[in-house]
Amino acid sequence: MRPTVRRLTLLLALSTATLTAAHAQQKLKYPKPNADEIYDAVAKPAVPTTGLQGYADYLEKNQKYPAAAIQNGQEGTVEVTFVVEKSGGVSDVQVKNAVAPLLDAEAIRLIKGGPKWVPAENKGQKVRQRVTVPVSFMLPLGAGGPAPKVRPDEDGAAENKPAGPTVVKADQPARPVGGTDAFFEWIQKNQKYPALARKKNIQGKVMVEFMVQPDGSLTDVKLVKRLGAGLDEEALRLIKAAPKWEPATYQGKPVRQKMVLPVLFTLL
Template identity: 80%
Template sequence: MLSTARRLALLLALSTAVVSAAHAQQKLKYPKTQADQIYDAVAKPAVPVSGLQAYADYLEQNQQYPTAALQKGSSGTVEVTFVVEKSGGVSNVVAKNSVDPALDAEAIRLIKGGPKWTPAEHKGAKVRQRVTVPVTFQLPLGAGGPAPATGHNEEPKPDKPDGPTVVKAEQPARPVGGTDAFFEWIQKNQRYPALARKKNIEGKVLVEFMIQKDGSLTDVKLVKRLGAGCDEEALRLIKAAPKWEPAMYQGKPVKQKMVLPVLFSLL
């Protein structure tokens, strides 16, 4: 049998353990969070389900540089702010800083169409969190901006007496029917390469071409390759594409170089 002293010591130890356990349990009972509250800082921030690297790859592979922005030579980083909901979806997607209306719209489209997120947690519960993601647009070499002009209006460069001058078109070249119609034509006439489909290859091919005075597309070449037959298909599409409205300078058509992305997506 236990002595009275040892019984008291055991009871004291048990009481201490129970009190400690109760105290620990009390610490775990966080006050309830407000259902609709949006947090900027949380204990466990929201992250893309696929991981940060895969999310960055998604943004890079699915970005479609707007033709209007290419023509104007617009570039920069659009900071997109949105709310990651408790379900992992996104809402309230807006451009925090405006770089160019076309670039802003494309950045918002990318975020809205992106993969789901693992929701944030705060005080032991899932919460809504405000997140900001930068979407960078970098002009491909030779895209947009100045157009080479030839003809009786040209002025020779000082360092190249016999060479054509370079002028900025007063009205940039644009697809007949508009940008949306052009990309719809590309999508409708695209033949997804069998090898790329078999290997689940997705992404974009950047194609450079010259828009002639009559609106025809010539000098088509690759700027960024994807492989598995996608490069050849992108070249075929641009070579077979409808004519454009040529760039204009001083009321006359001039040639303009352009770089456009041809997107390959299995979705």
């Protein structure tokens, strides 16, 4: 074979090998994503369908601050981690940093019951992504604190009086008959949404303070945080008409205790 022909043949072979290698490299560069893979960082992250502000509003308006957590002065930010599926739903909801069992459980409930998400995308395809959302619990001014402080009367009965040398903590804090969930269910069932608030599309939480008396009745009801448009008056009516509670006790005898609870108003 002449040198020119041999050189041409060699160049053709090298060119073919180069094109084949480039084609193979291109295939390796864009593999199909694993359908079950969970991404932490993606080209287009998942976002709530309501937008970030809308999602924050959902968390605030639908939060049910556990009565026992308010009573015990528990607050803080619960970080919840979960997977946004390709369908926009959430799965594998877990608490990343525990604050208090009741607050942790409420944070999980909020995330599971929240609006759908726009799924993440990576290389032009929908993928699963792990997301972390902070859920904050903040006590209203003057709410919460340790169990009520009481001291014995001269006749041995316990009553709620200012702290002094003989001040002690109640053995058992006040609680709704049937539990907190039953109490809030009663509130929702008997709630009459004011027409003005409905017309103005006002919703949220009204914080109400009251005293649980030794006989379980709720007295001294007043507002701590207002919403207006008739919602404040309705919150007061509900607490005043609510079923009796199991009072706080000290040495087996009932005592008074101050409580602050949210009354939630949500438009359906």
